[in-house]
Amino acid sequence: MAEPRTLSPEQWELWHAWMQAHRLLQRELDRDLQRDYGISKAEFSVLVTLHEARDREMRVGELAESLDWEKSRVAHQLTRMENRDLVDRTDRESSGRRAGIRLTAKGRSAAQNAIVGHGSNIRRYFFEALSPDQAAAIQAWSHQTIDRIEAPDSKLTSGG
Amino acid sequence: MAEPRTLSPEQWELWHAWMQAHRLLQRELDRDLQRDYGISKAEFSVLVTLHEARDREMRVGELAESLDWEKSRVAHQLTRMENRDLVDRTDRESSGRRAGIRLTAKGRSAAQNAIVGHGSNIRRYFFEALSPDQAAAIQAWSHQTIDRIEAPDSKLTSGG
DNA sequence: CTCCTAGAGTTGACGTGACAACTGTAGCGC
DNA sequence: GCGCTACAGTTGTCACGTCAACTCTAGGAG
Numbered sequence: 534m535a536e537p538r539t540l541s542p543e544q545w546e547l548w549h550a551w552m553q554a555h556r557l558l559q560r561e562l563d564r565d566l567q568r569d570y571g572i573s574k575a576e577f578s579v580l581v582t583l584h585e586a587r588d589r590e591m592r593v594g595e596l597a598e599s600l601d602w603e604k605s606r607v608a609h610q611l612t613r614m615e616n617r618d619l620v621d622r623t624d625r626e627s628s629g630r631r632a633g634i635r636l637t638a639k640g641r642s643a644a645q646n647a648i649v650g651h652g653s654n655i656r657r658y659f660f661e662a663l664s665p666d667q668a669a670a671i672q673a674w675s676h677q678t679i680d681r682i683e684a685p686d687s688k689l690t691s692g693g
Numbered sequence: 694m695a696e697p698r699t700l701s702p703e704q705w706e707l708w709h710a711w712m713q714a715h716r717l718l719q720r721e722l723d724r725d726l727q728r729d730y731g732i733s734k735a736e737f738s739v740l741v742t743l744h745e746a747r748d749r750e751m752r753v754g755e756l757a758e759s760l761d762w763e764k765s766r767v768a769h770q771l772t773r774m775e776n777r778d779l780v781d782r783t784d785r786e787s788s789g790r791r792a793g794i795r796l797t798a799k800g801r802s803a804a805q806n807a808i809v810g811h812g813s814n815i816r817r818y819f820f821e822a823l824s825p826d827q828a829a830a831i832q833a834w835s836h837q838t839i840d841r842i843e844a845p846d847s848k849l850t851s852g853g
Numbered sequence: 854c855t856c857c858t859a860g861a862g863t864t865g866a867c868g869t870g871a872c873a874a875c876t877g878t879a880g881c882g883c
Numbered sequence: 884g885c886g887c888t889a890c891a892g893t894t895g896t897c898a899c900g901t902c903a904a905c906t907c908t909a910g911g912a913g
Contacts (some may be wrong), residue, residue: 539808539809539812539813540815540816540820542747542810543814544816544820545812547828547831547832547835548815550832550835550836550839551831551832553761553835553839554834554835554836554838554839555715557838557839557842557843558838558842560900560901561842563901564901573868573869574821574866574869575868575869575870589874592891592892593891593892593893594890594891601713602870603869603870603871603872604872604891604893605871605872605892605893605894606869606870606871606890607892608892608893608894609869609894610868610869610870611894612894613867613868613869614895621802629880632891632892647711648699649699652699652700652705653699654698654706655708656704657699658838658841658842658890659708660700660704662834662838662841663834664830666826666830667830667833667834668707669830670824670826670827670829670830670831671707671711671827671830671831671834672707672710672711672826674714674793674822674823674827675710675711675713675714675715676710676714676824676830677820677822678714678717678718678818679710679713679714679717681818681822682714682717682718682721682777682818720870720871724871733898733899734899735898735899735900736898752861752862753861753863754861754862754863754870762900763900763902764861764862764863764900765862765863765864765900765901765902765903766899766900766901767862767899768862768863768864768899769863769898769899770899770900772863772864773898773899792861792862825857847863
């Protein structure tokens with residue numbers, strides 16, 4: 534039995550169903566968030582992260598690190614959110630560079646409202662249809678995958 | 694114990710890890726597809742679907758149905774792919790409406806090459822790190838979720 | 854024939870996400 | 884101080900995906 538180079542029909546089917554389920558779920562959650570709180574999933578992520586920082590101003594790099602987003606993605610997102618008056622970029626550097634990022638009042642209340650609502654939507658769409666076995670399997674797979682992709686060669690971090 | 698309205702920290706963690714894993718996986722697969730075959734995941738999907746139709750021309754609605762995409766998404770994608778000479782829209786209706794969609798020679802060869810390569814990438818990134826238990830759990834969850842979201846009230850399909 | 858409705862396909866606007874290139878600041882060696 | 888490098892943040896470009904609006908065609912009612 535030579536190693537099969539292609540996926541079996543069953544594997545394709547599983548792959549397809551998995552991708553499909555994921556996309557439907559994401560779309561559903563995003564729609565609800567948009568409808569109920571007027572924000573998107575990406576905006577929600579930023580709002581939550583800033584909300585958890587309480588009063589402390591965050592920097593772009595810090596946000597990028599915390600969200601595991603690319604810097605440019607954060608910058609673009611902040612520009613849009615600044616236009617929508619959800620966040621505030623304060624001038625800190627001497628030149629035109631702005632570094633400190635804060636929630637506006639509108640952003641803060643949006644965050645507080647959305648966290649509860651979005652959480653219960655996640656529960657409704659995701660956790661309620663999830664058996665403990667499935668949860669364990671998905672958790673294990675998630676961490677495997679993150680490790681595998683994030684740190685393909687971890688030899689750099691260990692003291693060698 | 695009143696029903697908790699918000700997710701537990703563990704649930705948030707699982708949710709976050711899962712989203713993260715998914716995004717990393719998708720990005721990785723898309724990058725490889727782009728690097729090795731010069732096409733994106735969306736283009737791949739269209740190419741495969743048209744490839745499986747062999748010589749038969751497909752219509753936009755048929756493609757949308759088969760891929761479970763919105764019509765407009767298909768139209769936009771076809772426009773991009775037409776510009777890149779991967780597909781061909783043939784005139785069929787009397788007016789300026791184009792209905793028949795075919796692969797170009799370039800599209801056909803791209804499809805044939807990519808199917809093998811992409812399949813083995815999926816195997817490498819997804820199936821190799823997946824135990825049978827995990828596969829079963831993920832499959833079950835996927836179908837549950839698709840059913841739940843796609844057909845929230847299925848009373849229309851059964852002969853009433 | 855005209856209006857109405859339904860369906861297929863298209864288009865525009867907008868937010869999202871990735872990548873590359875650019876700007877400005879700071880530390881370092883000369 | 885000048886150039887080198889590293890780093891932080893920004894910007895442009897492009898592809899993706901959704902929603903709403905639009906066009907064109909066909910079928911039925913008046």
